[in-house]
Amino acid sequence: MNRQYRDELDKVRLSAQSKQQLIDRLHEQSAPQTAKKCGRKRRAVVLAVAACVVLAATAGAAVLHDTLRHLWTYESQPVYEAYKTDLGRTQTADGWTVTLTDCVGSENMLYIGVELTVPEGTDPNEPYRFGDYDMTFPDGSRATIGGGINEAPPYDGPDGSTLHFVWHMNVAPDSRAEPQSLQGKTVDLTINSVYRLDWNAETDRYDEILMTDHVWKFEDVKLDYPTADTTYAVDKPVEYLGGTATLDEITVSPFGVKVSISGGSVLHHHAENRAKDGDCLMCALTVYDADGNVLYENPQWGGAGSQCDEDAGTTVIYHDYQTADWDKILIDPAKVAKVKVNNVEIPLR
Known part of the structure; x- marks a missing residue:
């Protein structure tokens, strides 16, 4: 297989559902419309091979986690499953990978799961924090008035080289009696820099050690979470x-x-x-x-x-x-x- 395609497919992050849908679609396209036409047979073979390539190439790709799952009690899980949506947006820079995993929301609060995968050779057990972060509409206006990115509870240490966070945002603007719903809206999400926290006994506080000053900007993220307000x-x-x-x-x-x-x-x-x-x-x-x-x-x-x-x-x-x-x-x-x-x-x- 062309090395370019292999390298690009190795970067693909698909949920199990998306992977199966892609393969099913390829199989549909491979079905001949009329029998015994050499060109169509060749096309069917090519598409079947493509399906196998996608399956093989994505088999080792990270399946998207439901990062937000543990934010709510065990009894709440069926409701979480009914109202969450997968985002599956990922970017890598300087060896650090940031992934937006899943999302749930109401008219006043929005929660987005965030994964941080550290570079090879970097200790994932150290405490890491993001720098600045923001959500804006495509015209640049702000979509929320506050929030933060915190470790996803319960925090039992990293999942291999990946750490899990919850980005929670207050949707209701200060100046409005009625909040603006973000459901179905398209937004840009920005996460700026990663820091390691080192305890300083002399100052009795953590020092922030800059690991990368890269700005991850996820553009045109569709917030298609279900609502029942x-x-x-x-x-x-x-x-x-x-x-x-x-x-x-x-x-x-x-x-x-x-x-x-x-x-x-x-x-x-x-x-x-x-x-x-x-x-x-x-x-x-x-x-x-x-x-x-x-x-x-x-x-x-x-x-x-x-x-x-x-x-x-x-x-x-x-x-x-x-x-x-x-x-x-x-x-x-x-x-x-x-x-x-x-x-x-x-x-x-």
Whole structure:
């Protein structure tokens, strides 16, 4: 086989599903339309050989990992499988390989799995960190307002020469009451530099040792993750911060519940009542199934993306599902039959 093709195929990273789809497609193309035509027989043979070459060349290629799998509890895995999508984008520079593996998201949070494969001869057991990173739309405008790249839990050491990370991003812009969904959008993802962390006993901190200053830019990444976010209009009075406000609506997703409250005790709350009534993002939430069993309960406050505008009298509170030990949970929205926000019950089924 031509050496050029072998070298290029050796760099291919296909998931098992994509590999099989490619081979099936080649087999389809090899089927003759009419019998006993020499040219078509030759074409069939060539395509069959090509299928074998692809299978052989990609057999040793790294199968894409579900890096995000361990971000959620074991019981959450079926929901994760239903709502994740594979990205399979990889680039190598200076011997360091960065791969975007999988992706899941809702209207306020986005998670992307990232793998870092160290060069041959480099110790993968050292702590490595990325430098700067960003997500932008093709026109250069920013797509998120915050986040970070952290080791994927639970961290039990490298997988051979590959380390696993989770890139989590807050989608909701500060200046908007309603977040912009990234589902189905095309974005550019940039990861800048890799550092090794060396402990410095004299300064009692880690020193960052630059390993490569390469900038990995993944252009035109399509965020085709499935979503099941459903908004329910409520428009009922709700007890809130020592007074009464209006519970406008809730949005239920596999990741949690968004609560929208306005008017009444939301207005100018901070200035007069914070010490007495607590933070404006405090809001009790309970989620039930059809049999009345509690699927999730949080008597306190919301998480990332929550925001309160006391002058406008609006509050948006995101309750991200998690256990008492802060382990993340995914809940199938089809199992959610009722939601209770403070004193208001909202039947969904």
